[in-house]
Amino acid sequence: MKVYTLLLCLLLVWGCKTKQSQAESEHKMVTVEFNADSAYAFCSRQCDFGPRTMNSDAHERCAEWIADKFSSYGMTVEKQKAVLRGYNGTELQATNIIATFRPEASRRVLLCAHWDSRPWADNDPDSTNWHKPVMAANDGASGVAVMLEIARLLQSDSTVNVGIDFVCFDAEDWGTPQWEKTSFDDDRWALGSEYWARHNTRKYDYGILLDMVGGQGAVFYKERMSKMYASELLHKVWVAAKTAGYGSTFTDDDGGRITDDHVNVNEIAGIPCIDIIPYYPACEQSSFGPTWHTVSDDMNHIDRNTLKAVGQTLIQMIYEN
Numbered sequence: 001m002k003v004y005t006l007l008l009c010l011l012l013v014w015g016c017k018t019k020q021s022q023a024e025s026e027h028k029m030v031t032v033e034f035n036a037d038s039a040y041a042f043c044s045r046q047c048d049f050g051p052r053t054m055n056s057d058a059h060e061r062c063a064e065w066i067a068d069k070f071s072s073y074g075m076t077v078e079k080q081k082a083v084l085r086g087y088n089g090t091e092l093q094a095t096n097i098i099a100t101f102r103p104e105a106s107r108r109v110l111l112c113a114h115w116d117s118r119p120w121a122d123n124d125p126d127s128t129n130w131h132k133p134v135m136a137a138n139d140g141a142s143g144v145a146v147m148l149e150i151a152r153l154l155q156s157d158s159t160v161n162v163g164i165d166f167v168c169f170d171a172e173d174w175g176t177p178q179w180e181k182t183s184f185d186d187d188r189w190a191l192g193s194e195y196w197a198r199h200n201t202r203k204y205d206y207g208i209l210l211d212m213v214g215g216q217g218a219v220f221y222k223e224r225m226s227k228m229y230a231s232e233l234l235h236k237v238w239v240a241a242k243t244a245g246y247g248s249t250f251t252d253d254d255g256g257r258i259t260d261d262h263v264n265v266n267e268i269a270g271i272p273c274i275d276i277i278p279y280y281p282a283c284e285q286s287s288f289g290p291t292w293h294t295v296s297d298d299m300n301h302i303d304r305n306t307l308k309a310v311g312q313t314l315i316q317m318i319y320e321n
Contacts, residue, residue, distance in 0.1 A: 027243040030319040032157075034311035035149060036304040042069075042145035043137055043214060043307070044299050051117040051133035052140065054092040054171060059116065063095045066115060066168055069148055070099035073155040075166070082195045087176045087188035096192050097168040101154055105163030109318065110207035110271060111150070113143025114172030114192065114261060122177040123286055123293035130179050135298045138291060142214030142302065144168055146311045153315070160318060165202065169193040169261050193261035197268035206233045207273030208317070209262040213310040215289050216303040218278035219248075220310075221255030226274035229266040234274045240316040246309040255279035256287055276310060
């Protein structure tokens with residue numbers, strides 16, 4: 001009896017896996033090509049302004065450039081201004097940049113990333129760098145670069161059957177620095193997305209957050225908060241990655257549990273949203289990678305192959321769904 005039960009269970013598991021494999025094999029690779037060189041150039045251009053730290057001139061000039069770039073691709077652009085409070089009470093002049101593709105479409109998708117730079121390289125191996133700003137080529141500019149390239153590709157395409165909002169969140173990286181000796185009750189991370197989520201009135205089928213999507217050697221694990229809030233969406237994106245040919249970059253293994261902008265999108269705005277974010281389990285410096293919150297987060301450590309893997313996966317999702 002036990003042998004029969006075990007055999008039945010094995011057959012059921014095999015049948016489920018076979019059906020899942022068949023369903024995944026039915027997906028076809030889309031022909032629209034994400035241009036990694038273009039995304040790399042967008043990333044570099046943001047860094048040309050210098051670190052885009054809150055309340056700085058570089059921050060304001062880069063905001064104008066991002067908005068103008070989306071606008072040049074036919075997107076309707078809104079600058080959502082807000083004065084937000086940092087972890088130590090500092091007033092931050094924040095701007096969420098919202099670019100809309102096909103505003104008339106009832107079915108909508110949210111693509112988002114933060115665009116500000118961390119003011120302190122507080123995870124740098126050299127303590128003399130802890131109070132220096134981060135260039136944020138990966139942790140900031142890369143996500144916006146991927147979105148700009150997608151906007152460029154969409155500008156004259158009438159075949160996409162969904163509307164897309166590209167939201168660049170501000171004030172994500174102003175959490176309490178590691179060197180801060182004063183104790184604060186609130187770390188105050190992801191401030192721009194919190195403000196956006198509290199004021200959003202649009203409905204979305206789903207959202208995808210891009211964070212640090214251009215780093216060398218990046219592998220994207222299934223982030224645990226994403227799995228908890230939007231497991232079905234997470235599965236669809238990973239299937240899209242495999243279909244696009246990037247299954248080795250998007251592993252089926254689970255990553256960490258990350259407090260990021262997608263938490264506000266899920267918990268406050270009620271939009272199922274996942275976080276595409278790398279995980280480096282063997283990295284001693286940080287599980288976010290060796291350049292995270294260091295002065296080495298610059299264009300020398302941006303990889304076109306990573307940008308391509310993420311961008312092509314998103315293209316696959318957009319055109320297939």
